Amino acid sequence: RPNLRLVPIAVGSLLSNYGWYILLGCVVIYVIVQKISQSLAARQGGRAGAVDAADIEPDLVVRRQEALAAARLRMQEELNAQAERYKEKQRQLEEEKRRQKIAMWESMQEGKSYKGNLKLSQQEVESGASTSAAVPKSKPNKKPLRGGGYNPLSGEGGGTCSW
Numbered sequence: 001r002p003n004l005r006l007v008p009i010a011v012g013s014l015l016s017n018y019g020w021y022i023l024l025g026c027v028v029i030y031v032i033v034q035k036i037s038q039s040l041a042a043r044q045g046g047r048a049g050a051v052d053a054a055d056i057e058p059d060l061v062v063r064r065q066e067a068l069a070a071a072r073l074r075m076q077e078e079l080n081a082q083a084e085r086y087k088e089k090q091r092q093l094e095e096e097k098r099r100q101k102i103a104m105w106e107s108m109q110e111g112k113s114y115k116g117n118l119k120l121s122q123q124e125v126e127s128g129a130s131t132s133a134a135v136p137k138s139k140p141n142k143k144p145l146r147g148g149g150y151n152p153l154s155g156e157g158g159g160t161c162s163w
Contacts, residue, residue, distance in 0.1 A: 015022070
């Protein structure tokens with residue numbers, strides 16, 4: 001009987017010193033147990049659901065795979081068409097460059113300036129490419145702001161101050 005009187009005192013002192021730590025430990029253990037039980041239930045439910053779906057609807061799985069294959073084939077055909085258009089465009093650009101080089105070589109053989117011909121041919125190509133090209137505006141004849149003989153630093157030209 002005397003030892004039973006010491007038990008509440010020991011438990012009380014233990015709780016008073018380490019009560020918050022014990023409570024926090026219990027909460028952490030509870031949360032960990034809940035997470036583990038949820039993950040185990042999800043694994044078991046996922047396996048059973050996947051097996052049941054495959055057993056029940058095999059034709060649905062086949063249709064999905066066929067639709068996926070058809071979509072991949074369609075995307076591949078579009079990609080091939082884009083590649084062909086790009087190759088054709090590159091061939092046209094290479095042909096145009098070759099024509100320009102031939103024209104430059106011919107103009108050099110004739111003794112003409114090839115740079116001027118190159119610029120003219122590029123302008124013709126650009127004007128032919130864009131049908132709605134704007135007409136370049138001519139610059140108006142500008143008059144100088146002051147007369148030709150005026151120099152503000154010379155001190156001439158009047159005024160009360162001269163340097």
